[in-house]
Amino acid sequence: MSEAVRNISSDYDLDTPIPTDSNGLRQGLTSYGDAHFSLFLRKVFIKALGYSEDALSRPIIGIVNTYSSFNPCHANVPQLIDAVKRGVQLSGGLAIDFPTISIHESFSSPTSMFLRNLMSMDTEEMIRAQPVDAVVLIGGCDKTTPAQLMGGISANKPIIHLVTGPMMPGSHKGVRIGACTDCRNNWASFRAGNIDVEDISAINDELAPTAGTCGVMGTASTMACILAALGMMPLNGATAPAVSSARLRVAEATGKLAVQASSTKLTPQQILTRDSFLNAITVLQAIGGSTNAVVHLMAIIGRHPEVANTITLDTFDEIGRRTPLLVDLKPSGENYMTDFHNSGGMVALLNELKPLLHLDAKTVSGRTLGEELAATPYVPVPRSSPTNCLHALDNPLYPASSLVVLRGNLCPDGALMKASASKNRKLLRHKGRAVVFANSADLAARIDSVDLQVDADSVLVLQNIGPVGNPGMPESGLIPIPRKLSEQGVLDMLRLSDGRMSGTAGGTIGLHISPESADPDSVFGIVEDGDVIECDIDRGALELHVTDEEIKRRIAIRKSTPGAIGKAAQLHTRGYRGLYMRSVNQAHEGADFDFLTAAGPS
Numbered sequence: 001m002s003e004a005v006r007n008i009s010s011d012y013d014l015d016t017p018i019p020t021d022s023n024g025l026r027q028g029l030t031s032y033g034d035a036h037f038s039l040f041l042r043k044v045f046i047k048a049l050g051y052s053e054d055a056l057s058r059p060i061i062g063i064v065n066t067y068s069s070f071n072p073c074h075a076n077v078p079q080l081i082d083a084v085k086r087g088v089q090l091s092g093g094l095a096i097d098f099p100t101i102s103i104h105e106s107f108s109s110p111t112s113m114f115l116r117n118l119m120s121m122d123t124e125e126m127i128r129a130q131p132v133d134a135v136v137l138i139g140g141c142d143k144t145t146p147a148q149l150m151g152g153i154s155a156n157k158p159i160i161h162l163v164t165g166p167m168m169p170g171s172h173k174g175v176r177i178g179a180c181t182d183c184r185n186n187w188a189s190f191r192a193g194n195i196d197v198e199d200i201s202a203i204n205d206e207l208a209p210t211a212g213t214c215g216v217m218g219t220a221s222t223m224a225c226i227l228a229a230l231g232m233m234p235l236n237g238a239t240a241p242a243v244s245s246a247r248l249r250v251a252e253a254t255g256k257l258a259v260q261a262s263s264t265k266l267t268p269q270q271i272l273t274r275d276s277f278l279n280a281i282t283v284l285q286a287i288g289g290s291t292n293a294v295v296h297l298m299a300i301i302g303r304h305p306e307v308a309n310t311i312t313l314d315t316f317d318e319i320g321r322r323t324p325l326l327v328d329l330k331p332s333g334e335n336y337m338t339d340f341h342n343s344g345g346m347v348a349l350l351n352e353l354k355p356l357l358h359l360d361a362k363t364v365s366g367r368t369l370g371e372e373l374a375a376t377p378y379v380p381v382p383r384s385s386p387t388n389c390l391h392a393l394d395n396p397l398y399p400a401s402s403l404v405v406l407r408g409n410l411c412p413d414g415a416l417m418k419a420s421a422s423k424n425r426k427l428l429r430h431k432g433r434a435v436v437f438a439n440s441a442d443l444a445a446r447i448d449s450v451d452l453q454v455d456a457d458s459v460l461v462l463q464n465i466g467p468v469g470n471p472g473m474p475e476s477g478l479i480p481i482p483r484k485l486s487e488q489g490v491l492d493m494l495r496l497s498d499g500r501m502s503g504t505a506g507g508t509i510g511l512h513i514s515p516e517s518a519d520p521d522s523v524f525g526i527v528e529d530g531d532v533i534e535c536d537i538d539r540g541a542l543e544l545h546v547t548d549e550e551i552k553r554r555i556a557i558r559k560s561t562p563g564a565i566g567k568a569a570q571l572h573t574r575g576y577r578g579l580y581m582r583s584v585n586q587a588h589e590g591a592d593f594d595f596l597t598a599a600g601p602s
């Protein structure tokens with residue numbers, strides 16, 4: 001009797017119960033009160049798609065399809081699915097793709113971060129609900145990969161990530177440009193009157209010249225590098241351009257690896273340990289990665305029952321103080337992701353970082369990170385090559401602490417600054433008077449007013465853009481330089497908010513201030529015009545120079561002022577927005593929903 005026929009016989013053997021820990025099509029049966037009938041019915045319907053009993057007896061590899069015509073970062077997903085399927089079938093598996101939601105930064109209102117947790121729930125529940133033995137998660141744009149890993153850890157079936165890959169850079173008047181650091185630089189120049197309308201229009205045509213994720217070390221690239229460091233994708237899978245043949249070969253290899261994962265049955269909760277995350281944080285610091293990655297990593301860690309609570313913001317700071325910045329990419333440096341790929345990408349970086357890594361951390365292949373590095377071919381690019389954007393450990397681009405955690409009475413639960421992306425390093429140790437904007441609308445209304453009382457030493461404060469205060473915690477932390485100052489040549493100021501900023505942005509900018517302004521006890525929420533604020537990254541300090549008595553007085557007044565804090569809105573808002581406002585935790589905890597975390601309901 002052939003294997004396939006043996007399977008068919010057992011499917012119809014009514015005297016033998018179908019085990020609840022079955023594989024393939026027999027797992028997770030729909031509830032009809034008769035498991036054999038559920039399996040029979042499932043086979044009826046899947047045969048409508050033309051599958052044979054032989055195909056249905058193979059390990060089933062789910063492929064998460066996040067294609068959307070609103071998502072240019074995912075424009076190559078159809079080709080990637082084809083390549084993954086080839087890899088799965090070459091290894092004897094059955095590949096079945098299915099959709100989840102797709103999120104793009106510019107097509108998500110109010111912000112893509114508002115939808116990250118929804119995407120994680122979609123991913124988790126579709127992995128859990130469907131009969132898959134392993135899943136390839138195709139993502140790329142900023143919030144998609146963290147959402148997928150959050151959902152994947154919670155579902156805890158074998159998963160492997162495949163990112164769409166970075167876009168190529170464009171060119172304007174002989175200068176390379178790329179989304180999205182150069183979107184912001186050029187827009188700032190246009191605002192300051194240094195670029196005319198013809199130029200800014202031509203630049204608009206060139207900033208995103210191909211499919212793929214932003215071509216600098218923004219959040220998408222950062223998360224791709226972190227996934228490789230975590231061992232959740234092939235080590236050469238982070239940097240290959242979206243439109244390259246190398247990207248398709250990575251996809252094929254990912255399909256093969258997924259079939260292997262379906263037999264090792266290694267789940268993300270088994271693969272990922274505290275050491276895996278320490279490696280990820282080391283890589284984050286060495287690449288000058290996005291500040292957003294800290295929020296995402298805290299949310300991802302918070303999903304893992306064994307690792308949650310073993311890593312805090314202080315862990316990022318401690319690792320940062322001994323990790324140099326080695327990758328010369330915008331916004332901290334000058335180059336693009338294609339240059340990093342041509343410099344050896346993550347394989348070269350991880351080899352350089354070996355002394356700082358936990359090489360015995362597991363990877364999705366079942367081998368350790370050290371074993372994977374030894375097994376992954378890598379031809380070092382000569383240090384002297386002008387195209388090499390990877391620095392040696394003993395000759396870094398920035399000595400340490402590209403991302404700094406700040407604490408003080410203004411942010412008792414922490415704040416974050418990407419010190420390596422400061423455009424005026426004097427501002428990293430600075431004391432100045434606050435110019436306060438109550439929210440994004442207030443900022444938009446007054447930032448360019450000629451009457452605004454502001455000078456280059458002022459500290460720009462933007463309140464109420466935190467997780468609850470402005471659901472989705474928008475990337476408005478890159479407060480624009482007031483036009484009257486930018487026209488005088490001021491390029492950077494100390495700017496503070498409880499929101500986020502794009503990973504592609506730069507400047508001396510304190511973010512993720514926690515607790516946020518919308519919290520009734522937030523000190524950041526009671527800062528007033530003229531208050532003195534001091535930032536000192538050497539001490540990791542962010543202080544409001546106002547007496548404790550005055551702080552208490554202002555908080556008491558605020559709490560007793562009807563409508564000053566949006567509690568009522570949290571309780572009475574309908575739908576997903578209401579769920580978000582009632583359930584989101586603070587930035588230092590990852591801005592996840594409390595009921596999805598490992599510490600939440602079981």
Ligand code: FES
Nearest residue numbers: 073141213214220
């Ligand atoms: Fe998708 Fe930048 S907009 S990665």
